[in-house]
Amino acid sequence: MNAIEIKDLKKYYNKGKIKAVDGISLKVPKGARFGFLGPNGAGKTTTIRCLLGLLNPDGGITTINGEEINPKKDVKIRNQIGYLPGELGLYKYMTAEQLIKYFAKLFDIEIDWKFIKDVTERLEIEMDRKMGVLSKGNKQKVGVLTALMGKFDILIMDEPTSGLDPLMQSEFYRIIAERQEESNCTVFVSSHVLPEIEKFCDRVAIIKNGKIVDVSNVQELKKKSLKRIELDFENNKSLLEFNSFLSSDFPDAIVKQKYQKRIEFLLSYTQSRDILPYLSKNKWAGMPITDFNITHSTLDNIFLEYYKDSNSKGGEIV
Amino acid sequence: MHTFLKEIRYSIKGILILALCFGLFFLAFMAIYDPTLFEDMEALLASYPEVIALMVGQYIALTTFGGFVNVYLFSMSWFYFGFYFIIKAAQDIPKEIEDKTIDIILSKPIKRWKFVVGKYIRHVITAFIIVTISSLGVLIGVFAFPTIVPSEVYFNEIFAVFLWLFVFLVALISTSLFFSTFLSPRRALTLSFAVTIFFYIVGIFWEAFPEAVHGMRFLSIFYYFETSNLLVNHVWDNVVLNILILTGYSAFMIGLSILIFNKRDIPV
Numbered sequence: 075m076n077a078i079e080i081k082d083l084k085k086y087y088n089k090g091k092i093k094a095v096d097g098i099s100l101k102v103p104k105g106a107r108f109g110f111l112g113p114n115g116a117g118k119t120t121t122i123r124c125l126l127g128l129l130n131p132d133g134g135i136t137t138i139n140g141e142e143i144n145p146k147k148d149v150k151i152r153n154q155i156g157y158l159p160g161e162l163g164l165y166k167y168m169t170a171e172q173l174i175k176y177f178a179k180l181f182d183i184e185i186d187w188k189f190i191k192d193v194t195e196r197l198e199i200e201m202d203r204k205m206g207v208l209s210k211g212n213k214q215k216v217g218v219l220t221a222l223m224g225k226f227d228i229l230i231m232d233e234p235t236s237g238l239d240p241l242m243q244s245e246f247y248r249i250i251a252e253r254q255e256e257s258n259c260t261v262f263v264s265s266h267v268l269p270e271i272e273k274f275c276d277r278v279a280i281i282k283n284g285k286i287v288d289v290s291n292v293q294e295l296k297k298k299s300l301k302r303i304e305l306d307f308e309n310n311k312s313l314l315e316f317n318s319f320l321s322s323d324f325p326d327a328i329v330k331q332k333y334q335k336r337i338e339f340l341l342s343y344t345q346s347r348d349i350l351p352y353l354s355k356n357k358w359a360g361m362p363i364t365d366f367n368i369t370h371s372t373l374d375n376i377f378l379e380y381y382k383d384s385n386s387k388g389g390e391i392v
Numbered sequence: 393m394h395t396f397l398k399e400i401r402y403s404i405k406g407i408l409i410l411a412l413c414f415g416l417f418f419l420a421f422m423a424i425y426d427p428t429l430f431e432d433m434e435a436l437l438a439s440y441p442e443v444i445a446l447m448v449g450q451y452i453a454l455t456t457f458g459g460f461v462n463v464y465l466f467s468m469s470w471f472y473f474g475f476y477f478i479i480k481a482a483q484d485i486p487k488e489i490e491d492k493t494i495d496i497i498l499s500k501p502i503k504r505w506k507f508v509v510g511k512y513i514r515h516v517i518t519a520f521i522i523v524t525i526s527s528l529g530v531l532i533g534v535f536a537f538p539t540i541v542p543s544e545v546y547f548n549e550i551f552a553v554f555l556w557l558f559v560f561l562v563a564l565i566s567t568s569l570f571f572s573t574f575l576s577p578r579r580a581l582t583l584s585f586a587v588t589i590f591f592y593i594v595g596i597f598w599e600a601f602p603e604a605v606h607g608m609r610f611l612s613i614f615y616y617f618e619t620s621n622l623l624v625n626h627v628w629d630n631v632v633l634n635i636l637i638l639t640g641y642s643a644f645m646i647g648l649s650i651l652i653f654n655k656r657d658i659p660v
Contacts, residue, residue, distance in 0.1 A: 120660075126499045127498070128658040129657045129658065155499070159499070163493040163496070165402075165493055
């Protein structure tokens with residue numbers, strides 16, 4: 075059974091001129107760690123807000139745990155959902171502890187203080203300081219706590235680690251993973267940071283301009299994604315020789331920058347493996363490569379690859 | 393229920409301080425009441441243009457306690473209290489949207505109408521506290537100052553007018569809260585003030601307009617809060633009816649607010 079199923083969801087603004095979400099369809103299996111990946115303004119938050127009834131969709135069907143719902147009217151279903159908004163707003167005049175108690179009363183949640191204490195310690199949350207004086211990262215930690223405090227079948231998080239330092243990000247995902255192991259809940263994470271989704275999720279949907287570009291598992295995505303390779307040469311002559319080799323042997327390479335002794339290009343996952351021996355062994359105009367760097371390409375570059383390979387039509391891949 | 397309890401809990405100190413200030417303000421007014429001193433003032437007011445008289449109540453009798461409180465307290469009460477409630481109610485919901493505190497609340501099983509009613513009740517309770525403490529200020533003044541003869545004070549009228557004032561303030565709150573359900577804080581505030589001033593002009597100075605538009609007065613909540621006939625002439629006609637009309641208006645506005653808030657998007 076699918077925890078979340080969306081069919082042909084639409085949300086338009088300005089009498090249809092702006093298509094924030096344009097007929098997207100998604101299936102999130104129960105117990106999955108599902109990533110919702112897309113650049114800023116792609117429609118991730120709009121989709122989530124439609125799902126939670128904060129926005130009125132212009133069309134589409136939403137199903138939660140097998141039950142077709144009207145997200146706005148069927149408020150009881152939200153008992154099964156934990157939510158961490160992308161742009162978190164917390165009452166400035168409350169401390170984290172007061173906030174927890176207030177939400178517990180408001181949402182009729184029994185507080186598991188042992189769990190709260192554990193998360194508080196691990197994320198180093200200052201429980202007795204008012205929200206108004208906390209930094210963005212510390213507020214985000216409190217937001218995480220409020221999202222996790224109840225019981226839920228589905229946990230929806232919109233850009234959950236924004237403002238958290240790398241150490242806290244790792245700890246945060248560890249906490250989510252433990253929670254999921256305990257309760258077998260479904261985790262739906264929206265993000266524009268590819269490595270974050272790669273590390274945590276097993277399945278991913280890619281959204282751009284309000285349309286789903288692809289839904290695949292993370293391994294497939296890795297294969298589809300481009301690697302960004304930066305090379306430094308001893309001199310310009312070496313670089314020019316390498317460049318002509320690249321054009322002849324790897325014609326699909328996308329050269330992003332080339333100047334003096336440095337080149338930056340994008341290659342597919344498989345081709346980046348193929349080029350490695352040439353980088354390590356070959357000499358260019360008699361000189362070896364002085365330095366190199368291979369990284370994940372940015373999300374925009376991944377989209378370049380997607381748009382190259384597929385035609386997107388009405389939110390479905392054809 | 394919890395929404396307004398939380399709001400009351402975290403703002404009760406401020407509300408009590410404000411109410412105490414209003415109570416002391418009303419008490420201070422009691423101290424200046426002196427029938428002999430106000431004889432000349434009454435004559436002076438009578439010589440002013442009619443529009444000034446309309447501003448301070450239709451019937452002017454400063455030498456009586458009822459006439460005095462009518463001019464100095466109740467005819468101006470919308471001004472004393474109104475600003476506070478307009479500012480608070482008009483900005484309430486849009487501020488929650490702007491600060492994004494509404495997202496977590498509405499993402500849980502809380503119906504939108506309950507959210508609006510929670511906000512409304514909070515303001516109604518605040519108005520009740522402020523009006524009650526202000527009425528206590530008047531009550532203390534009646535017994536504390538020698539220029540006021542308690543046996544000449546119509547307590548039933550004074551407290552009826554305080555109840556009327558409370559109902560009127562609730563109507564004012566409903567108007568501002570209505571705008572707050574679909575506008576930004578700034579626009580809601582601007583429109584609330586504009587509508588209140590329009591209501592005031594239409595409801596108070598309607599006689600100064602051409603006869604053809606006199607009917608406009610029925611649109612104004614100020615028309616239904618005319619206390620001088622009761623406090624000066626001791627005539628109870630239309631008091632209950634006006635209170636019921638104001639109550640009905642508030643109920644209509646809150647219904648409309650819920651309807652609009654239910655339909656609107658909560659933007660990012």
